[in-house]
Amino acid sequence: MIRRSTQMLIMLFAAYSFSQSSVLGGSNINAIAESNSIGLKQNSPSVVVERGPYLQSGTPTSVVVRWRTDTATESVVHYGTQIGALTKKETNNSLTTEHEVALSGLKPNTKYYFNIGNKAEVLSESTSGDMYVITAPTAGTKQFVRAWILGDAGTANDNQRDVRDAYYDYVDKAPINPDKTDMMLFLGDNAYSTGTDIEYQNAFFDIYDEMFKKSVAWSCIGNHDGKTADSARQSGPYYDIFTFPTDGQAGGTASGTEAYYSFDYANIHFIILDSHHSGREVGGAMYNWTQTDIQNTTQDWIVTLFHHPVYTKGSHDSDTEDRLIEMRKNFMPMMEANGVDVILNGHSHSYERSYFLNGHYGFANTFNADEITKGGHTVGATGNGDGKADKDGAYKKTDVATEGAVYITTGSAGKISGGDLNHQAMSVSLNKLGSCVMEVGDDGMGGQNLTVKFIRENDKIDDYFTINKAGIAAPKAYADKSIQKSGALLYVSDSDLLKIKVNDNERLKKVKIYNNIGKSVKKSRKETIDVSKMPKGTYVVEITTNKRKYTEPVMIE
Numbered sequence: 001m002i003r004r005s006t007q008m009l010i011m012l013f014a015a016y017s018f019s020q021s022s023v024l025g026g027s028n029i030n031a032i033a034e035s036n037s038i039g040l041k042q043n044s045p046s047v048v049v050e051r052g053p054y055l056q057s058g059t060p061t062s063v064v065v066r067w068r069t070d071t072a073t074e075s076v077v078h079y080g081t082q083i084g085a086l087t088k089k090e091t092n093n094s095l096t097t098e099h100e101v102a103l104s105g106l107k108p109n110t111k112y113y114f115n116i117g118n119k120a121e122v123l124s125e126s127t128s129g130d131m132y133v134i135t136a137p138t139a140g141t142k143q144f145v146r147a148w149i150l151g152d153a154g155t156a157n158d159n160q161r162d163v164r165d166a167y168y169d170y171v172d173k174a175p176i177n178p179d180k181t182d183m184m185l186f187l188g189d190n191a192y193s194t195g196t197d198i199e200y201q202n203a204f205f206d207i208y209d210e211m212f213k214k215s216v217a218w219s220c221i222g223n224h225d226g227k228t229a230d231s232a233r234q235s236g237p238y239y240d241i242f243t244f245p246t247d248g249q250a251g252g253t254a255s256g257t258e259a260y261y262s263f264d265y266a267n268i269h270f271i272i273l274d275s276h277h278s279g280r281e282v283g284g285a286m287y288n289w290t291q292t293d294i295q296n297t298t299q300d301w302i303v304t305l306f307h308h309p310v311y312t313k314g315s316h317d318s319d320t321e322d323r324l325i326e327m328r329k330n331f332m333p334m335m336e337a338n339g340v341d342v343i344l345n346g347h348s349h350s351y352e353r354s355y356f357l358n359g360h361y362g363f364a365n366t367f368n369a370d371e372i373t374k375g376g377h378t379v380g381a382t383g384n385g386d387g388k389a390d391k392d393g394a395y396k397k398t399d400v401a402t403e404g405a406v407y408i409t410t411g412s413a414g415k416i417s418g419g420d421l422n423h424q425a426m427s428v429s430l431n432k433l434g435s436c437v438m439e440v441g442d443d444g445m446g447g448q449n450l451t452v453k454f455i456r457e458n459d460k461i462d463d464y465f466t467i468n469k470a471g472i473a474a475p476k477a478y479a480d481k482s483i484q485k486s487g488a489l490l491y492v493s494d495s496d497l498l499k500i501k502v503n504d505n506e507r508l509k510k511v512k513i514y515n516n517i518g519k520s521v522k523k524s525r526k527e528t529i530d531v532s533k534m535p536k537g538t539y540v541v542e543i544t545t546n547k548r549k550y551t552e553p554v555m556i557e
C-alpha cells in the first residue's frame with residue numbers, strides 16, 4: 001500500500017541532487033539600437049578579414065561570432081532580424097586580430113542577419129542575405145532539424161571540395177526546407193596533417209566559408225588535430241579556433257572543458273567526446289561526466305560524436321586498436337543503457353553503417369545478427385534489415401525505450417583509404433568519398449523519423465536509413481479513478497502501483513525512486529510502476545518530463 005508521506009522530507013530531498021543545466025550567465029549585451037546601420041558598404045576597407053566570420057556555441061538565446069583580421073582593431077557586430085535594418089550592435093573595444101563577439105538576449109528559433117567590422121567600418125557583410133544565424137529552438141521543441149556531418153575532411157584538395165559541393169547541391173535542391181543547414185558536425189581530423197593554424201585555414205576556413213557564415217559548426221577532436229593541441233591544457237590551434245560550451249550554456253551538464261561537452265538543439269541532445277587525449281576508463285572524468293549528462297537529458301533523441309569508431313574494418317580496425325576498443329567496451333554499455341540513438345565516428349576513411357543494435361562489445365566476429373531477445377545484437381523485428389523505410393523497413397524505437405542504436409563511421413569527407421570493409425555489424429560498408437546529412441522530422445503519426453543519408457562526391461545517395469521513434473506526442477490521459485496527489489504522480493492507495501500522469505503539454509521521460517538516504521533504488525520509463533516488492537519505508541519519487549522535474553515523497557506500507 002502506498003500513501004503520501006506526511007513527513008517533511010527535507011532530508012530526503014537534500015540527500016540527492018538534481019543536475020540542472022545552468023542558464024546562460026554573464027549576459028553583457030550592449031544592444032544599443034542604431035537607427036541606420038544599413039547601407040554600410042565595404043569601401044576598400046583598410047583592414048582585411050582573413051578568416052570567417054564563423055559561428056560558434058549557438059543556443060536558443062545566444063551565439064558567438066568569430067573572425068580574424070590582418071591588423072588589430074575593435075570588434076563590432078551589427079545584427080537584426082531584417083537585412084535592411086541591422087539595428088542592434090555588440091562592441092568589444094579591445095584591439096585584437098582574433099575577434100570573438102558573443103551576441104546574447106536573442107529570441108529562440110529566429111533569424112538574425114549580421115555584419116562584422118570595427119568602429120570605423122564594416123569589413124564583411126552580405127547584401128544578398130547569406131550571413132545570418134538562426135538561433136536554436138527552445139530545447140524540447142519538435143521541428144525539422146538538419147545536420148551536415150563531416151568526418152576526416154581536412155585534405156584541402158578537390159576530393160574535399162567535391163564532397164562539399166555535393167552537399168551544397170543536395171541542400172539547395174532539398175524538397176523539404178531547402179537551403180537550411182541547422183548545424184555542421186565535424187568528426188575530427190578537420191585539417192591534415194597536424195591540425196596547425198595554417199592547415200585549418202586551408203582545409204577548413206577556406207573550404208567551408210560559405211556555410212560557416214550561416215550555420216554553427218561543432219566538432220570533436222581527431223588524432224591529427226591532437227598532434228598540435230593539448231586537451232588537458234585546452235591549448236593549441238584546435239582549442240584556439242573553436243569556442244565550445246563548458247558550463248552547460250547550450251543545454252546539458254557542464255563539463256568544464258571544451259574537450260568534451262554537450263548541447264541541445266530542438267529535441268535532440270548531442271554529446272561530444274574526446275576519444276583521443278582524455279582518459280577513456282570507466283569511472284574517469286569523461287566517463288563520469290558523460291554518465292551524468294546522458295542520465296539527465298530529457299530530450300527525445302540522443303546523438304553522440306567522437307573520432308575513433310567503435311566498429312570499423314576500414315583504414316583502422318576496431319578489433320586491434322586501443323582507443324576504439326576502449327570506447328566500445330567502456331563507454332557504449334553505459335550510453336546504450338541510457339538510450340543513445342546514433343553514434344557518429346570518423347578516423348577510418350570510408351563509410352560503414354551498422355544495423356540497429358545494442359550490446360555488441362566484442363570483436364567483429366562475435367556479432368550476432370539475431371534479435372537481442374534471442375541472444376543476438378539487433379533490436380526489433382527490423383533491426384537486422386537495411387533500415388530503409390521503402391525496403392526492409394525503418395528501425396523502430398519508442399520514446400521510452402533505450403534499446404537500439406545505429407553506429408556510423410563516416411570518415412571519407414576528404415579522402416578514401418580502403419580496408420577490408422567487412423565488419424559484421426555493418427549493414428553497409430563503402431570505400432567512397434562522401435559526407436552525411438541527418439534529418440529529423442515528424443512521421444505524421446505523432447512520432448518522428450531520424451533519417452541519415454550518405455551523399456557521395458558525385459551527388460549520389462549511396463545509403464540511407466531511418467529510425468522511427470513512436471510516442472513523441474502528448475501523453476495519454478488516464479481515465480481511471482486514481483487520486484491525483486501531485487502535479488505528476490497518481491496512486492491508488494490500496495494498490496501497489498504508482499501511476500504517473502503528466503500535464504498534457506509534457507511527456508514523461510524518466511522516473512527514479514530514491515530511498516531515505518538518497519540512493520536511487522528504482523528507475524523506470526514507464527507510466528505505471530509496480531512497487532509491491534520494494535521494502536516498506538519512505539521514498540522520493542522523481543519524475544522527469546521533457547520540460548521539468550517533479551518530486552513527491554511517498555510512503556510504502
Ligand SMILES: [Fe+2]
Pocket residue numbers: 152189222223224307346347348
Ligand atoms: Fe583519425
